[in-house]
Amino acid sequence: MDVKYIPTTCPYCGTGCGFNLVVKDNKVIGTAPWHRNPINQGKVCPKGNYAHEFVNSPDRLTKPLIKKNGQFEEATWDEAYKLIASKLKSFKPDEVGFFSSARISNEENYLVAKFARAVVKTPHIDHCARLCHASTVAGLAAVFGSGAMTNSIGDIADSKCIFVIGSNTFEQHPLIGRNMVLAQQKGAKLIVADPRVTPTAKQADLYMPFYSGTDVQIFNGMMHQIIKNGWEDKEFIKNRTKDFDKLKALVMQDKYNLENTAKISGIPADRIATAAEWFAKADSACICYSMGITQHSTGVDNVKSIANLQMITGNLGRPGTGVNALRGQNNVQGACDMGCLPNVYSGYQQVINEEMQKKMKDAWGVDTIAEGKVGYTVTDMINVAADKPGTLKCLYIVGENPMLSDPDLHHVKKGFDNLDFVIVQDIFMTETAQEADVVLPGACYAEKDGTQSNTERRVQKWRKAQDPPGEAKLDWQIICDIAKAMGYEKQFSYKSAEEIFNEIRKVTPSYAGITYARLDKADAVHWPCPTVEHPGTPILHKEKFATGDGIGILTPIEFKYPAEVPDAEYPLILSTGRCLWQFHTGSMTRRSEDLEREAPTGWVEICPEDAKALGIVNGEMVRAVSRRGKVDITAKVTEDIKKGEVFIPFHFAECAANILTNNALDPIAKIPEYKACAVRIEKITGGN
Ligand SMILES: Nc1nc2c(c(=O)[nH]1)N[C@H]1C(S)=C(S)[C@@H](COP(=O)(O)OP(=O)(O)OC[C@H]3O[C@@H](n4cnc5c(=O)[nH]c(N)nc54)[C@H](O)[C@@H]3O)O[C@H]1N2
Numbered sequence: 001m002d003v004k005y006i007p008t009t010c011p012y013c014g015t016g017c018g019f020n021l022v023v024k025d026n027k028v029i030g031t032a033p034w035h036r037n038p039i040n041q042g043k044v045c046p047k048g049n050y051a052h053e054f055v056n057s058p059d060r061l062t063k064p065l066i067k068k069n070g071q072f073e074e075a076t077w078d079e080a081y082k083l084i085a086s087k088l089k090s091f092k093p094d095e096v097g098f099f100s101s102a103r104i105s106n107e108e109n110y111l112v113a114k115f116a117r118a119v120v121k122t123p124h125i126d127h128c129a130r131l132c133h134a135s136t137v138a139g140l141a142a143v144f145g146s147g148a149m150t151n152s153i154g155d156i157a158d159s160k161c162i163f164v165i166g167s168n169t170f171e172q173h174p175l176i177g178r179n180m181v182l183a184q185q186k187g188a189k190l191i192v193a194d195p196r197v198t199p200t201a202k203q204a205d206l207y208m209p210f211y212s213g214t215d216v217q218i219f220n221g222m223m224h225q226i227i228k229n230g231w232e233d234k235e236f237i238k239n240r241t242k243d244f245d246k247l248k249a250l251v252m253q254d255k256y257n258l259e260n261t262a263k264i265s266g267i268p269a270d271r272i273a274t275a276a277e278w279f280a281k282a283d284s285a286c287i288c289y290s291m292g293i294t295q296h297s298t299g300v301d302n303v304k305s306i307a308n309l310q311m312i313t314g315n316l317g318r319p320g321t322g323v324n325a326l327r328g329q330n331n332v333q334g335a336c337d338m339g340c341l342p343n344v345y346s347g348y349q350q351v352i353n354e355e356m357q358k359k360m361k362d363a364w365g366v367d368t369i370a371e372g373k374v375g376y377t378v379t380d381m382i383n384v385a386a387d388k389p390g391t392l393k394c395l396y397i398v399g400e401n402p403m404l405s406d407p408d409l410h411h412v413k414k415g416f417d418n419l420d421f422v423i424v425q426d427i428f429m430t431e432t433a434q435e436a437d438v439v440l441p442g443a444c445y446a447e448k449d450g451t452q453s454n455t456e457r458r459v460q461k462w463r464k465a466q467d468p469p470g471e472a473k474l475d476w477q478i479i480c481d482i483a484k485a486m487g488y489e490k491q492f493s494y495k496s497a498e499e500i501f502n503e504i505r506k507v508t509p510s511y512a513g514i515t516y517a518r519l520d521k522a523d524a525v526h527w528p529c530p531t532v533e534h535p536g537t538p539i540l541h542k543e544k545f546a547t548g549d550g551i552g553i554l555t556p557i558e559f560k561y562p563a564e565v566p567d568a569e570y571p572l573i574l575s576t577g578r579c580l581w582q583f584h585t586g587s588m589t590r591r592s593e594d595l596e597r598e599a600p601t602g603w604v605e606i607c608p609e610d611a612k613a614l615g616i617v618n619g620e621m622v623r624a625v626s627r628r629g630k631v632d633i634t635a636k637v638t639e640d641i642k643k644g645e646v647f648i649p650f651h652f653a654e655c656a657a658n659i660l661t662n663n664a665l666d667p668i669a670k671i672p673e674y675k676a677c678a679v680r681i682e683k684i685t686g687g688n
């Protein structure tokens with residue numbers, strides 16, 4: 001039998017596992033283990049295992065579509081390009097916005113940013129990192145000078161104490177979770193703090209249940225306890241940090257003592273005390289966190305609090321330590337690295353810096369680029385479209401589905417209704433594509449060569465296993481074709497992904513030493529990697545931080561409640577998130593038979609006591625209502641959630657969590673508060 005095995009990288013989460021795609025007759029038919037992959041050693045979670053199932057789904061987009069009189073009609077590429085080019089030219093640069101994608105390659109993200117800034121000349125480009133780790137990027141850049149995960153995945157297995165907060169690692173980054181179990185087998189302690197008794201919490205040696213949104217109180221409470229007992233790392237504080245006195249003055253106030261922290265967070269005081277002791281006394285201790293920390297109107301405060309705890313305990317720059325922000329999507333790190341953010345070019349080079357503007361103009365061969373100002377974020381673009389009609393007129397969305405993933409969906413819909421022209425480039429007809437004027441069929445990961453960068457800054461390859469279906473095209477080719485149709489032939493004349501990567505290397509110091517040949521030989525390299533001789537950097541901040549003076553900044557942070565807290569009308573805290581089987585808006589996983597079977601629709605988790613008070617039984621259809629909307633959804637009565645909290649996964653369009661969520665933003669990171677808003681649950685009575 002003529003079967004080929006093509007090694008590639010998983011298209012789902014930021015762990016970046018490798019596996020082989022099994023190809024027969026030029027069609028992907030399965031996956032098979034890639035045993036010597038350095039990240040997952042041949043093991044995968046169910047999404048990786050079934051990552052071939054959506055690839056040849058009959059629902060794949062195969063032809064460009066143009067909406068005429070409210071209906072999509074098939075069009076030729078030429079028609080679509082002509083229409084897009086003429087529309088993009090008809091708007092002022094400032095009236096056009098771009099959503100790039102954490103699902104496409106580095107090469108493709110780099111070209112989306114180049115197209116936005118050099119061809120359309122708009123500063124408005126961003127992507128879903130805004131909804132995800134924007135707080136990390138802003139928070140860690142402020143205190144360490146670099147906004148990325150500090151250590152590597154394999155390193156977690158060498159830690160002596162792992163504190164997981166706001167990450168359901170075993171469901172959302174299962175192959176990182178595996179390293180936590182390996183550490184436990186070597187005697188490490190696993191501490192998990194989460195409002196829900198998740199599969200991750202069940203694996204913990206110490207579990208701390210708490211009310212959503214009380215994270216800063218918990219960190220300050222732990223630091224209070226550590227300093228009170230003299231467990232802080234005085235050498236590290238003296239040599240590598242500044243402003244300890246200010247931090248100490250704040251956290252040593254009575255309001256951050258054990259009793260008050262227990263009262264505010266809902267965690268029993270003795271568990272906070274034990275966690276603080278285990279953590280501070282361990283030879284090496286790391287923190288792993290994700291959306292429970294970042295998706296708050298205080299997201300940046302939460303991240304800086306984590307950095308504070310790690311600096312006062314000296315847990316940075318060594319194996320087994322670190323601030324491990326577990327990045328979400330397969331290439332969200334890469335989309336940020338490539339400058340698909342409104343304030344930076346690739347390699348985090350500031351757009352407001354005139355030298356950088358000149359450097360990019362020269363490299364891109366253009367006389368003018370987007371005005372050197374910081375553009376709108378994803379959340380700004382939706383808000384401006386909804387609330388200031390006429391300011392933004394056109395959105396070009398590549399590989400994102402804001403009509404299901406953004407907060408307060410009625411408000412998002414209002415934004416789309418106000419736009420003059422919407423282009424969506426995706427692999428499926430999503431809720432957002434339905435809103436578009438033109439839909440362009442992209443090729444998926446199994447159909448392209450390219451690189452992606454995982455959560456630990458490891459750059460890895462995708463390798464083409466089959467041709468795209470129908471007339472679908474590689475995302476980078478689509479961008480190049482449109483650029484050419486707009487008169488930028490010379491600047492977009494690439495013949496391969498590698499050629500684009502070599503341009504990236506020239507303008508991006510942290511990627512300069514990474515080559516396709518190296519990636520093929522070593523399977524992956526961690527940036528920063530400034531020269532071809534450089535081995536790459538698995539651990540950041542070894543001797544000094546990336547701040548101007550190399551010193552880490554301790555930041556006193558007061559606890560603040562979420563923007564919306566429960567009251568008599570909306571008495572419960574709603575938190576939202578994910579489950580193991582589905583990925584985000586489900587465009588891919590819901591078209592994967594084996595995954596969809598395991599989690600075919602959404603639910604609301606509620607504890608038995610709250611359910612009983614409402615007269616609700618397990619499996620009953622109930623109504624969840626917030627100030628922004630309501631959804632009918634099945635109740636899952638479970639001991640695994642704290643009293644006073646409910647939880648809804650956001651994957652399912654038929655009971656979309658984001659109809660309910662609050663569009664309150666962190667003032668710096670502009671990330672929405674997906675993890676806490678106020679709702680009530682109603683029993684649905686007959687005829688309602
Ligand atoms: N199966 C699957 N895996 C995924 C994804 C997916 O959709 N499906 N998405 C990927 C992406 S993009 C991301 S960003 C990651 C996200 O990965 P995670 O952040 O691990 O996932 P979430 O379910 O969003 O939230 C994590 C935990 O935060 C808890 N939480 C709720 N409120 C709070 C709070 O106020 N404070 C704290 N500290 N915790 C709270 C929730 O109970 C939940 O267990 O997963 C990635 N992996």
Ligand SMILES: Nc1nc2c(c(=O)[nH]1)N[C@H]1C(S)=C(S)[C@@H](COP(=O)(O)OP(=O)(O)OC[C@H]3O[C@@H](n4cnc5c(=O)[nH]c(N)nc54)[C@H](O)[C@@H]3O)O[C@H]1N2
Pocket residue numbers: 101103104128129131132133291295328329398399400401402404405406407425426427428430442443444445475576577578583584585586587588650657658661674
């Ligand atoms: N309530 C609530 N909402 C949330 C969150 C939450 O925790 N709670 N989490 C937020 C987070 S962390 C994130 S990251 C966002 C994710 O939000 P989105 O990024 O909007 O969600 P996805 O479903 O991942 O959308 C990716 C799209 O890319 C398409 N795609 C996949 N591969 C390719 C490709 O190769 N080419 C092209 N052109 N398209 C491709 C997919 O079909 C899909 O439509 O959701 C956010 N929304």
Ligand code: SF4
Pocket residue numbers: 010011012013014015016017040043044045046047048049172173174175176
């Ligand atoms: S852990 Fe993440 S990268 Fe690994 S197989 Fe699962 S979804 Fe893919």
Ligand SMILES: [Mo]
Pocket residue numbers: 131132133327328329
């Ligand atoms: Mo994410």
